[in-house]
Amino acid sequence: MDYFLDVVLPIPLEKLFTYKISQAEADFIQEGMRVAVPFGKSKIYTALAYRVHQNAPEAYQPKEIYQILDEQPVVTQIQLKHWGWVAKYYMCTLGEVIRSALPSAFMLESETLILPNKNSDVDERELTDDEFLVFEALQHQTALKISEVSDIVDKKNVMKLINTLVHKGVILQKEELYEQYKPKLVRYVKLSEQYEDEKQLAELLNELARAPKQSQVVLSLFQLKAKSIKPIPISELEKESGGSRAVIKALIDKNILEEYHIRKDRVQFEERSEESKHITLNEYQEKALEDINKGFDEEKPVLLHGVTSSGKTEVYVKLIQKCLENGQQALYLLPEIALTSQLINRLRHYFGHQVSVYHSKYSIHERVEVWNNVLKNTEKAQIVLGARSSLFLPFTNLGLVVVDEEHESSFKQFDPAPRYHARDAAVVLAALHKAKIVLGSATPSIESMYNARIKKYGYASILKRFGDVLMPDINLVDIKEAIRKRRMKGHFSEILIKAITEALDEGEQIILFQNRRGFAPVVECTTCGHVAQCPNCDVSLTYHQHRNQLRCHYCGYHMALQQACLACGSPTLDNKGFGTEQIQQELGRLFPNVSVGRMDLDTTRGKYAYEKIISSFENQEMDILVGTQMVTKGLDFRNVSLVGIMSADSMLNFPDFRAHERSFQMLTQVAGRAGRTKKRGKVLIQTYNPYHQILQQVTTNNYDGMFKEQFYEREQFKYPPLVRLIKITLKDKDFNKLNEAAEWMAGSLRNVLGVQILGPEYPPVARIRRDYLKNIMIKIPQKQSLAQTKNSIKRIEKSFNAISKYKSVRLVYNVDHI
Ligand code: ADP
Ligand code: ZN
Numbered sequence: 001m002d003y004f005l006d007v008v009l010p011i012p013l014e015k016l017f018t019y020k021i022s023q024a025e026a027d028f029i030q031e032g033m034r035v036a037v038p039f040g041k042s043k044i045y046t047a048l049a050y051r052v053h054q055n056a057p058e059a060y061q062p063k064e065i066y067q068i069l070d071e072q073p074v075v076t077q078i079q080l081k082h083w084g085w086v087a088k089y090y091m092c093t094l095g096e097v098i099r100s101a102l103p104s105a106f107m108l109e110s111e112t113l114i115l116p117n118k119n120s121d122v123d124e125r126e127l128t129d130d131e132f133l134v135f136e137a138l139q140h141q142t143a144l145k146i147s148e149v150s151d152i153v154d155k156k157n158v159m160k161l162i163n164t165l166v167h168k169g170v171i172l173q174k175e176e177l178y179e180q181y182k183p184k185l186v187r188y189v190k191l192s193e194q195y196e197d198e199k200q201l202a203e204l205l206n207e208l209a210r211a212p213k214q215s216q217v218v219l220s221l222f223q224l225k226a227k228s229i230k231p232i233p234i235s236e237l238e239k240e241s242g243g244s245r246a247v248i249k250a251l252i253d254k255n256i257l258e259e260y261h262i263r264k265d266r267v268q269f270e271e272r273s274e275e276s277k278h279i280t281l282n283e284y285q286e287k288a289l290e291d292i293n294k295g296f297d298e299e300k301p302v303l304l305h306g307v308t309s310s311g312k313t314e315v316y317v318k319l320i321q322k323c324l325e326n327g328q329q330a331l332y333l334l335p336e337i338a339l340t341s342q343l344i345n346r347l348r349h350y351f352g353h354q355v356s357v358y359h360s361k362y363s364i365h366e367r368v369e370v371w372n373n374v375l376k377n378t379e380k381a382q383i384v385l386g387a388r389s390s391l392f393l394p395f396t397n398l399g400l401v402v403v404d405e406e407h408e409s410s411f412k413q414f415d416p417a418p419r420y421h422a423r424d425a426a427v428v429l430a431a432l433h434k435a436k437i438v439l440g441s442a443t444p445s446i447e448s449m450y451n452a453r454i455k456k457y458g459y460a461s462i463l464k465r466f467g468d469v470l471m472p473d474i475n476l477v478d479i480k481e482a483i484r485k486r487r488m489k490g491h492f493s494e495i496l497i498k499a500i501t502e503a504l505d506e507g508e509q510i511i512l513f514q515n516r517r518g519f520a521p522v523v524e525c526t527t528c529g530h531v532a533q534c535p536n537c538d539v540s541l542t543y544h545q546h547r548n549q550l551r552c553h554y555c556g557y558h559m560a561l562q563q564a565c566l567a568c569g570s571p572t573l574d575n576k577g578f579g580t581e582q583i584q585q586e587l588g589r590l591f592p593n594v595s596v597g598r599m600d601l602d603t604t605r606g607k608y609a610y611e612k613i614i615s616s617f618e619n620q621e622m623d624i625l626v627g628t629q630m631v632t633k634g635l636d637f638r639n640v641s642l643v644g645i646m647s648a649d650s651m652l653n654f655p656d657f658r659a660h661e662r663s664f665q666m667l668t669q670v671a672g673r674a675g676r677t678k679k680r681g682k683v684l685i686q687t688y689n690p691y692h693q694i695l696q697q698v699t700t701n702n703y704d705g706m707f708k709e710q711f712y713e714r715e716q717f718k719y720p721p722l723v724r725l726i727k728i729t730l731k732d733k734d735f736n737k738l739n740e741a742a743e744w745m746a747g748s749l750r751n752v753l754g755v756q757i758l759g760p761e762y763p764p765v766a767r768i769r770r771d772y773l774k775n776i777m778i779k780i781p782q783k784q785s786l787a788q789t790k791n792s793i794k795r796i797e798k799s800f801n802a803i804s805k806y807k808s809v810r811l812v813y814n815v816d817h818i
């Protein structure tokens with residue numbers, strides 16, 4: 001009898017691939033285990049076992065697998081089901097889902113680079129011969145491909161060997177560049193056992209009388225020990241005693257001190273404080289909790305609509321407590337890792353060690369650790385707080401999902417595939433686990449509110465801020481008028497300057513919001529009008545003063561700022577528009593003695609960069625924080641009394657059907673950062689158009705008015721949630737070929753689908769990284785089957801791919817494009 005195994009390879013293949021296995025292997029392999037397999041001419045991949053069967057493939061002669069890598073599945077049945085849904089719904093392959101779902105350490109392949117782990121002390125005697133060979137080779141070479149390891153040990157099957165070496169900490173996998181592995185092994189020190197005895201100790205101090213530095217170290221160690229029972233890191237002893245490492249080392253060498261390690265989890269924890277775990281909800285929160293539970297009883301997802309600072313988090317905490325009491329795991333999704341640092345402290349306050357964090361800025365090792373903890377359902381992984389990818393963790397017993405700030409568009413993955421919406425994928429995940437799910441926001445998306453109104457979702461609301469705090473007082477500042485009357489200094493109206501001055505006098509903090517980073521979007525020649533363009537993309541370069549560079553925000557291209565116009569040579573260059581960097585600089589001139597911080601993509605690249613800015617603002621080391629939409633997210637600063645929006649107009653005028661909804665959300669959210677304690681917060685919005693409907697709705701906190709009006713427009717012009725959108729982007733380096741292919745595609749779609757099709761059209765940025773782009777938008781009415789429409793699109797794609805001249809044209813699907 002022949003046995004076969006279908007596997008999912010982590011590459012975009014339409015179908016599963018089949019390998020030959022022995023009967024023993026067939027008995028052993030379970031779905032969700034990893035296997036190393038050969039693919040193509042010479043590649044080795046880690047693949048996921050999907051199905052064991054006895055039907056030989058017809059189209060090809062199956063190869064044999066190399067190795068089984070796991071004893072137990074690393075992926076659960078529910079995950080496979082969920083990922084299958086993601087692939088199907090978002091029109092991508094299962095392989096693409098797996099590639100983004102599994103930590104890369106799980107999916108080593110022949111091209112993966114491995115490095116020596118310089119930070120670990122390897123005991124060579126504990127290595128097998130093969131392991132030693134690899135270890136040795138890496139002492140002479142900086143990196144090896146896994147295929148090269150094969151040559152070194154002269155074996156075809158090395159995946160298991162590599163996995164073991166990674167596991168033993170002998171080697172590391174090459175990580176994304178910005179992130180170097182940091183050792184987490186802290187060195188501790190204690191007094192040698194013999195000196196526990198007082199007499200011995202007295203003698204020792206006597207002996208050391210002639211070595212005052214050494215005796216000082218010993219005495220300091222005593223003081224530290226008296227202060228706390230916690231282990232004493234060498235670094236602390238060094239600081240406390242004023243003695244150098246050399247002195248401490250001398251004592252260690254003399255066996256007076258003893259050095260030791262405590263192997264630490266990479267993911268660190270704070271202490272739980274027992275007494276403060278109890279929350280009493282106020283009446284509005286209680287009512288919301290009741291309504292949420294009502295929705296849960298009807299097995300519906302529930303939308304929690306609570307104004308900013310209404311205490312949604314405390315309601316979630318109650319739900320999580322209940323979930324844990326039932327012995328189930330909880331998942332808390334956030335749109336942005338920027339938010340985790342504040343929330344993690346709040347959750348650890350209640351749940352201590354039971355909270356794990358998971359997101360893409362964590363190192364490979366940290367991610368693997370969390371993955372395994374979730375899979376094994378350990379104490380540490382009862383609650384996972386994470387960005388969208390935490391949706392793919394191997395929950396075995398999920399009871400509750402919280403999607404916080406559900407309106408955030410960053411829940412949608414844009415690139416690469418799977419282009420999934422984490423909120424929507426979370427609803428499906430919850431259903432698969434029969435878990436409860438709550439979506440929370442102060443400014444719910446039109447989609448979710450619509451689902452609540454048609455009773456597909458349950459609904460709960462909190463309309464008052466917690467603790468009788470008033471909603472902020474929001475005022476509009478007419479800049480057109482201010483300019484006419486010459487009442488502007490740079491980009492600051494007199495009113496805003498006065499408000500800032502007052503807040504500073506009171507010792508309060510200020511947030512200023514400008515939805516654009518950099519210094520000025522464009523540098524224009526006032527003589528000939530030339531604006532420097534990116535050579536790879538169809539956009540103007542943005543001026544970054546700090547580095548004196550022009551940069552492309554799409555591909556990263558940059559050049560030094562020229563002294564004269566590149567076109568006409570005239571030195572009359574001028575800035576148009578403004579970004580966060582320029583605001584920061586103007587503040588420096590207006591308020592010379594005030595400390596100003598900035599939070600945008602440029603200042604938050606490193607691993608802990610967000611955390612540093614946020615905590616330094618929290619600690620009031622800065623008076624003013626200037627930022628892009630990053631500062632609008634649900635941060636909770638206690639001392640901010642004033643929020644200024646530098647310019648609301650570019651947001652409102654953005655050419656997109658969601659621009660008004662987004663502006664409302666963004667402005668309401670950033671306004672919500674003001675006055676979160678007793679004193680009423682103040683918000684000033686500078687605009688050229690103070691009569692704009694959306695701005696009026698923001699100032700009066702009129703969500704319902706906004707919803708009604710936006711919903712009416714979506715009905716009129718047929719936009720979501722009344723239709724489904726699928727965007728197809730075609731890409732090619734050849735402009736003419738792209739246009740022809742796009743026309744062909746749109747024509748075929750029109751012939752077959754019988755739904756409204758827009759385009760092909762150039763997107764606002766029609767060339768990125770040397771590729772020309774063209775979009776086709778498909779609008780699918782609610783009553784039409786989405787699944788069937790997708791099948792028809794796939795069939796058209798097949799015919800498209802059969803046309804040889806379009807071979808180089810790439811198609812990208814974006815389902816529920818936002
Ligand atoms: P939201 O997430 O709705 O914007 P938060 O959850 O941040 O609001 O709550 C605002 C503030 O009120 C927080 O500082 C929070 O600790 C406090 N708070 C909310 N509910 C309670 C409660 N029941 N007991 C004590 N403090 C609360
Ligand atoms: Zn570019």
Ligand code: ZN
Binds near residue numbers: 529566567570
């Ligand atoms: Zn010029």
